[in-house]
Amino acid sequence: MKTTYNFNAGPCVLPKEAVKAGIEALQDFNNTGMSVIEISHRSKDWEAVMNECRTLWKELLQIPDNYEILFLGGGASLQFCMVPMNLLEKKAAYLDTGVWAKKALKEAKAFGEIVIVASSAESTYNYVPKKYTIPADADYFHITTNNTIYGTEIHTDMDSPVLLVADMSSDIMSRPVDVSKYAMIYGGAQKNVGPAGVTFVIIRKDILGKVSRHIPSMLDYRIHIEGESMYNTPPVFPIFIMTQTLKWLKKLGGLTAIHKINREKAELLYAEIDRNPLFRGTAAKEDRSLMNICFVMAQGRESLEAEFLDFAKSRGMVGIKGHRSVGGFRASVYNACPKESVQALVDCMREFEKIHK
Amino acid sequence: MKTTYNFNAGPCVLPKEAVKAGIEALQDFNNTGMSVIEISHRSKDWEAVMNECRTLWKELLQIPDNYEILFLGGGASLQFCMVPMNLLEKKAAYLDTGVWAKKALKEAKAFGEIVIVASSAESTYNYVPKKYTIPADADYFHITTNNTIYGTEIHTDMDSPVLLVADMSSDIMSRPVDVSKYAMIYGGAQKNVGPAGVTFVIIRKDILGKVSRHIPSMLDYRIHIEGESMYNTPPVFPIFIMTQTLKWLKKLGGLTAIHKINREKAELLYAEIDRNPLFRGTAAKEDRSLMNICFVMAQGRESLEAEFLDFAKSRGMVGIKGHRSVGGFRASVYNACPKESVQALVDCMREFEKIHK
Numbered sequence: 001m002k003t004t005y006n007f008n009a010g011p012c013v014l015p016k017e018a019v020k021a022g023i024e025a026l027q028d029f030n031n032t033g034m035s036v037i038e039i040s041h042r043s044k045d046w047e048a049v050m051n052e053c054r055t056l057w058k059e060l061l062q063i064p065d066n067y068e069i070l071f072l073g074g075g076a077s078l079q080f081c082m083v084p085m086n087l088l089e090k091k092a093a094y095l096d097t098g099v100w101a102k103k104a105l106k107e108a109k110a111f112g113e114i115v116i117v118a119s120s121a122e123s124t125y126n127y128v129p130k131k132y133t134i135p136a137d138a139d140y141f142h143i144t145t146n147n148t149i150y151g152t153e154i155h156t157d158m159d160s161p162v163l164l165v166a167d168m169s170s171d172i173m174s175r176p177v178d179v180s181k182y183a184m185i186y187g188g189a190q191k192n193v194g195p196a197g198v199t200f201v202i203i204r205k206d207i208l209g210k211v212s213r214h215i216p217s218m219l220d221y222r223i224h225i226e227g228e229s230m231y232n233t234p235p236v237f238p239i240f241i242m243t244q245t246l247k248w249l250k251k252l253g254g255l256t257a258i259h260k261i262n263r264e265k266a267e268l269l270y271a272e273i274d275r276n277p278l279f280r281g282t283a284a285k286e287d288r289s290l291m292n293i294c295f296v297m298a299q300g301r302e303s304l305e306a307e308f309l310d311f312a313k314s315r316g317m318v319g320i321k322g323h324r325s326v327g328g329f330r331a332s333v334y335n336a337c338p339k340e341s342v343q344a345l346v347d348c349m350r351e352f353e354k355i356h357k
Numbered sequence: 358m359k360t361t362y363n364f365n366a367g368p369c370v371l372p373k374e375a376v377k378a379g380i381e382a383l384q385d386f387n388n389t390g391m392s393v394i395e396i397s398h399r400s401k402d403w404e405a406v407m408n409e410c411r412t413l414w415k416e417l418l419q420i421p422d423n424y425e426i427l428f429l430g431g432g433a434s435l436q437f438c439m440v441p442m443n444l445l446e447k448k449a450a451y452l453d454t455g456v457w458a459k460k461a462l463k464e465a466k467a468f469g470e471i472v473i474v475a476s477s478a479e480s481t482y483n484y485v486p487k488k489y490t491i492p493a494d495a496d497y498f499h500i501t502t503n504n505t506i507y508g509t510e511i512h513t514d515m516d517s518p519v520l521l522v523a524d525m526s527s528d529i530m531s532r533p534v535d536v537s538k539y540a541m542i543y544g545g546a547q548k549n550v551g552p553a554g555v556t557f558v559i560i561r562k563d564i565l566g567k568v569s570r571h572i573p574s575m576l577d578y579r580i581h582i583e584g585e586s587m588y589n590t591p592p593v594f595p596i597f598i599m600t601q602t603l604k605w606l607k608k609l610g611g612l613t614a615i616h617k618i619n620r621e622k623a624e625l626l627y628a629e630i631d632r633n634p635l636f637r638g639t640a641a642k643e644d645r646s647l648m649n650i651c652f653v654m655a656q657g658r659e660s661l662e663a664e665f666l667d668f669a670k671s672r673g674m675v676g677i678k679g680h681r682s683v684g685g686f687r688a689s690v691y692n693a694c695p696k697e698s699v700q701a702l703v704d705c706m707r708e709f710e711k712i713h714k
Contacts, residue, residue, distance in 0.1 A: 002390030008397045011593060019383055019392045026380050033359030033673075035376045037552035037598065040365045040676055073554060074431035074575065077589035081573035103574075110571045190590055195394035197430060197554045197592030214467045216438035217460075218431065232434035233547055235554030236368060237594050241394065316390075319397055 005341035007331040008319035009148055009292065010170065010191040015336045018194075018244035025240060036240055041233050049243055050229065056246035060254055063179050063202060070201040070221065071229045071239050076169045076188040079199060080104040082219050083142065083165055083184070084111035089211045093117050093138040093162070097154075098125045098147035099325065104167060105142070111213075117141070124326060125150040127284035138162045139210075140183060146171035148191075149323040151294030151330065152287040157181040163207055171291050172200070173249060174335060175259040183207050191291070192335045194242030197235045249335065258335050265333045265342045266290040272346045278304065278353050282328065296328030301356070308352055315348050362698035364688040365676035366505055366649065367527065367548040372693045375551075375601035382597060393597055398590050406600055407586065413603035417611055420536050420559060427558040427578065428586045428596050433526045433545040436556060437461040439576050440499065440522055440541070441468035446568045450474050450495040450519070454511075455482045455504035456682065461524060462499070468570075474498070481683060482507040484641035495519045496567075497540060503528035505548075506680040508651030508687065509644040514538040520564055528648050529557070530606060531692060532616040540564050548648070549692045551599030554592045606692065615692050622690045622699045623647040629703045635661065635710050639685065653685030658713070665709055672705045 006013035025036035030045050039046055050071075057069045072078075080103055084092060090112055094105035096119035108114050115138065118129035125147060134141045140163035146153045148170045157178040158164065168177075169187030179185065184203045190196040201221065208222050217223045223231050249258060270288060273281045273295045282294045297305050305328065312320055322328040333342055363370035382393035387402050396403055407428075414426045429435075437460055441449060447469050451462035453476035465471050472495065475486035482504060491498045497520035503510045505527045514535040515521065525534075526544030536542065541560045547553040558578065565579050574580045580588050606615060627645060630638045630652045639651045654662050662685070669677055679685040690699055 001385050002388060004390035006391055006395055008395065011394060011396060011398060011590065013395050014392065019394070022394075023380055023383050026376055026383065028358050031359060032675075033361035034363055034675070035371065037368060037376070037379075038363055038365065038370050039368065041368060041553065072431075073592070074429075074435065075589040078431065078575045081575060085573075107573055107575075110573065188590060195594055196398065196590045197595055216442075216464055216467065218435045218438060218464075232432040233368065233545060233553045235430070235592060235595065237552055238554055238592065318389075318391070 002316075004316050004318050005344045006318050006337065007333065007341065007345070009323070009330060009332045010188070010334070011196045012191060012319075012332055012334050013336045013341075014195065014241065015245055015248040017248045018241055021244040022237070022241050037237050041230060041236055046236070049240055050234070053239055053243040053246065056243065056250060057200070057202070060173060060246060060250060061177060061179055061202070066206065067179060067202055067204050068225045070203065070224045071234060071242070072199045072201060072224060073197065073235050074199060076167060076186060076199055077103070079167070079186045079201065080107040081110075082221070083140075083186070084108040085213070085215055085219055086208060086211065086221050087163070087165070087184075088112040088139050091115060091135065091138050093134050093141040095129065095132070095141070095143045096121060097128055097144050097152060098150050100147070100149075100167065100169070101142075101144040104144070108142070112139070125152065126282055128152050128154055128287045134161055136161050140165045143167070146289055146291050148292050148332070149326060149330075151283040151289045151292045153289035153291065170334075171289070173246075173255065173258070174262050174291060176255040189238060189242050191332075194245050195238050197238035198242055245336070261339070262290045262333070262335065265337065265339055266293060268339070268342050268346060269293050269331060269333065272349055276349050276353050278356060279349065282326070291332060291334055293331045293333060294322060294326065294328065296322070304356060311352055312345070312348050315344070317345055317348060320345070359673075361673050361675050362701045363675050364690065364694065364698065364702070366680070366687060366689045367545070367691070368553045369548055369676075369689055369691050370693045370698075371552065371598065372602055372605040374605045375598055378601040379594070379598050394594050398587060398593060403593070406597055407591070410596055410600040410603065413600065413607060414557070414559070417530060417603060417607060418534060418536055418559070423563065424536060424559055424561050425582045427560065427581045428591060428599070429556045429558060429581060430554065430592050431556060433524060433543060433556055434460070436524070436543045436558065437464040438467075439578070440497075440543070441465040442570070442572055442576055443565060443568065443578050444520070444522070444541075445469040445496050448472060448492065448495050450491050450498040452486065452489070452498070452500045453478060454485055454501050454509060455507050457504070457506075457524065457526070458499075458501040461501065465499070469496070482509065483639050485509050485511055485644045491518055493518050497522045500524070503646055503648050505649050505689070506683060506687075508640040508646045508649045510646035510648065527691075528646070530603075530612060530615070531619050531648060533612040546595060546599050548689075551602050552595050554595035555599055602693070618696070619647045619690070619692065622694065622696055623650060625696070625699050625703060626650050626688060626690065629706055633706050633710050635713060636706065639683070648689060648691055650688045650690060651679060651683065651685065653679070661713060668709050669702070669705050672701070674702055674705060677702070
């Protein structure tokens with residue numbers, strides 16, 4: 001098999017153990033004589049997977065008992081309308097830190113008044129605004145904790161005077177989180193916790209049922225809580241791989257352990273970006289993401305961009321082209337990205353430097 | 358590996374070739390050195406899968422050019438609210454043929470006036486009503502072509518004076534369909550066309566954009582058409598297996614060929630139900646489903662139900678317990694259910710008869 005260093009922004013590299021368990025379960029699930037995608041989602045074997053998945057989420061994130069964890073279809077983008085539909089009665093506040101944050105607030109506008117407390121749009125979202133006031137009468141305050149395209153991240157759990165809702169699609173399970181500071185955390189699985197096709201929602205139960213509008217059943221969190229994420233047929237295989245991914249994470253030592261590894265990987269690459277005269281980082285240093293590391297060619301060396309992409313590709317790097325809206329390079333170094341991949345990229349940047357001294 | 362005869366109602370048995378292709382793609386997709394669940398959904402390799410899937414749908418069902426085929430997350434249950442949200446301005450008509458039809462019309466009620474043209478609820482949905490009038494001023498008429506729980510099916514493509522919308526979750530691709538008679542066909546993949554986690558929507562483009570309400574982006578068919586089912590990250594693995602399932606179907610000879618096989622399988626089992634004095638079918642004969650075959654113990658032999666379930670289970674039958682709302686037995690004999698499985702069940706019923714003569 002070809003050697004690749006997978007820096008895809010999501011879907012992305014997954015733990016080898018999780019993929020292997022997926023292969024085995026496709027062949028013969030739990031000695032049932034059937035593939036995991038051929039069993040009934042109402043069978044005891046499948047219920048055991050759902051329970052294991054829920055338990056792993058609760059353990060790893062230490063989710064308090066007054067919260068539920070849901071596994072839904074439709075993607076985090078569907079949450080952009082489900083959040084206001086379920087929680088917004090009059091006014092909500094949003095922090096605009098990138099394209100995804102903007103999409104979330106755009107969808108919310110149809111459901112009530114939206115206050116954008118701050119935005120870093122004017123500088124291509126290369127930092128996270130810090131000085132702003134959250135209106136005390138807002139129904140909730142929405143943040144995007146990691147901004148995949150720009151490589152910025154909110155590193156701490158903030159205090160909010162109103163319900164705090166966080167899209168953690170691209171940094172969930174990358175560090176310990178104080179869940180009790182959030183009213184809701186949601187995201188697509190396809191970065192740190194699994195393949196595409198399943199969305200997680202961690203929600204404090206008492207915040208529901210306060211809006212006056214009609215909510216269609218499939219968009220009502222209460223219905224999914226009541227159905228234990230099986231109100232309708234769940235996305236079976238994505239949930240299975242998510243469970244295996246979390247098992248791997250637990251075995252590795254959980255969130256404190258992975259946070260340490262994530263910091264080491266990020267420091268290794270940021271150090272090279274800062275040292276290597278050919279490159280420069282794009283995100284404000286204090287907001288640098290541990291998950292998506294964005295950089296460009298240094299000033300005056302912009303013409304080398306295409307050459308470096310080819311050079312890296314020829315050495316097995318995959319997915320390091322920056323998002324089309326910002327250009328340059330992006331290395332996504334999610335939980336399952338091994339340190340060896342980061343080292344390979346650093347080596348590649350050094351080699352490239354030697355050629356272009 | 359244990360020998361099983363898989364009659365699960367969905368998720369259910371899939372073609373061996375499709376599962377095998379899934380295993381291979383998990384190991385190393387297209388010699389990329391990565392698993393299919395680790396590649397970017399914006400990569401050329403993945404775009405090729407999406408295109409192949411679309412092409413297979415169009416070919417197999419002979420979908421006219423003025424229709425689009427979409428692959429979405431969320432399940433067919435999400436369509437229950439998306440259909441009225443996108444199509445219902447004033448009034449819609451629904452045919453009530455079972456629990457799923459009822460769920461669909463219940464969701465629609467929040468969006469306008471709903472006329473139930475007919476219902477077979479009074480006789481536990483054991484037939485499909487035929488005498489009814491579709492209001493000429495309805496925005497659309499909604500039917501559920503196959504009723505999984507009760508084993509009834511609408512076997513022909515009807516003429517409707519208004520837009521015809523069909524939930525074909527459990528009989529899509531089981532027979533040739535004149536798509537041009539429908540304005541929209543949708544369903545969950547997890548019966549005839551793949552694993553759980555992806556929903557297909559076949560929609561005539563000109564019917565969209567006629568309602569006055571605001572539609573959230575993720576619930577707006579126009580947005581998904583524009584994004585070619587990639588407005589957001591699609592459920593990658595379910596779509597991959599769907600593509601492989603359709604490849605298998607094409608190789609087998611397409612819908613005319615599978616329809617013949619499905620009729621043979623169903624006739625084999627219905628003949629045994631009608632012949633064997635221990636059992637009786639529950640659905641009206643003219644409405645008997647080719648997909649879900651429902652039967653119970655004959656009158657006076659009801660006490661044998663649990664014993665037959667155990668007997669069948671010990672012979673490798675899986676998933677033949679009837680839905681909890683109707684009891685008895687249900688053998689789901691979807692496209693990928695081999696004739697050998699049906700024969701094994703027939704043999705099992707005959708053996709049971711000998712014991713209980």
